[in-house]
Amino acid sequence: MLRLHGGQSVDLSSYRTRATPAGPPDKAAGLAATARMGEHLAGLQERLWAASTAGDRRRVLLVLQGMDTSGKGGTVKHVTRPLNPSGCRIRAFRAPTPEERKHPFLWRIRRALPEAGEIGVFDRSHYEDVLIARVRDLAPHREIAHRYGEINRFEQSLADDGFTIVKCFLHISYEEQRRRLLARLDNPAKHWKFNVGDIDDRDLWPAYQKAYEIALERCSTPQAPWYLIPADRKWYRNWAISKLLLEHLEALDPQYPKADFDMEESRRRLLAQAPDPGARL
């Protein structure tokens, strides 16, 4: 994974989608390394949650973006597997509903944010409003141009409120997308995921890549950086994003709240209570 810096010009074609930067040497090692991170992730998640019960406002928001078939859904499934689902707030954003369309584009995003102590995961996000919206002219040019700044201010306000924001662009190649779409055709249990429009959309591939480049350039900020994840290899993608999540949780270093009660006194009181609760009414 590569952390992008604001203002840096991004040429997606210069990044190899099958690369495994800083990763384990091969798939077997990758799967093992990812599995090993699980317990550590679960432990840190529990501490993050525990700390929130004592007033710690911190939380994590993982944003996943990428072309169709880039593996956003698979990432959610694999990266969150070791976590306690009660502490995860996962949301997949599809085309806006009629109600959502009546509101500013960040409205539905605000309603899906993780609360203190939670790990939020967005499968697609407010970035759709500068990606598909730009490629398909879903809003006036001037408005889309304005959204990058709006997004940066929004993410800054989240960071100020205790959010750690980790944005991942899952980078696959045009050829890999073809392979994955063909694989969906070969598997009857995956036909429901197939949409003929996805084939037409491939004609817009260069326009989408350009829209991603602009978003990555304008919205990589110190408080909410973009990470570029080569994603043709699923095992690497899962390893890289688990690793990013782990590093950010380690940096937060959440702590169990200190006991604020007299343990011995509590033990005595519990043991002194009659065996039959009815006896005391």
Add this chain to the structure above:
Amino acid sequence: MLRLHGGQSVDLSSYRTRATPAGPPDKAAGLAATARMGEHLAGLQERLWAASTAGDRRRVLLVLQGMDTSGKGGTVKHVTRPLNPSGCRIRAFRAPTPEERKHPFLWRIRRALPEAGEIGVFDRSHYEDVLIARVRDLAPHREIAHRYGEINRFEQSLADDGFTIVKCFLHISYEEQRRRLLARLDNPAKHWKFNVGDIDDRDLWPAYQKAYEIALERCSTPQAPWYLIPADRKWYRNWAISKLLLEHLEALDPQYPKADFDMEESRRRLLAQAPDPGARL
């Protein structure tokens, strides 16, 4: 587990909390049986989700209630483990926030409901408003009396909209709660879960049991029955609730939507696209 029927008078003290009705013979067999259900649950969940993409409105809502330490959080963790977290909407309800208190008691519940194709899990629920609210006089008597009917009408409206509602009361004994609270005291990583108020609350045990009996009597309806789950044995509790979820999903029998496109034509078009997307712009 025992399905309760409306109008039936409920005496909780008559149910053994360490019983394992219809369950596997012992813990090892229980864990194995629960694990075996995992793949089946995941497959049905995927079909439920897939069906929703073709307009199927159905969804499942699992409601968990029980005394402190009865294992609601542990149930969420274990029962949802085999599921795809993207298709789960899990919500734990704590004491209402000031904003929530400004609204009718069902307001926050409606906002947390699963969408079509999802499996929702509530750790506590609208039943708190006839449980703790009744025991602690948090609302006028007349209002609480009115809520049972409101809840039944609400759940009926959900059923009409495609909800399958499965409500589980995790039944533990007064002694088992003592053991679990003592175990929390013994484990520094669990002190954050300990609240001295939980000891005081034990004096209200009979009042809580009574409030549960009334709720189970008045709100066991054909469209949203209550199940009584003996919960002193965690392995049985997890087995029983996984089994209930499985049976309800099997009864729904969701189907993958039929492919509504010409597969061969799609394959041909994909293969015909040039290797370099830039070539076509």
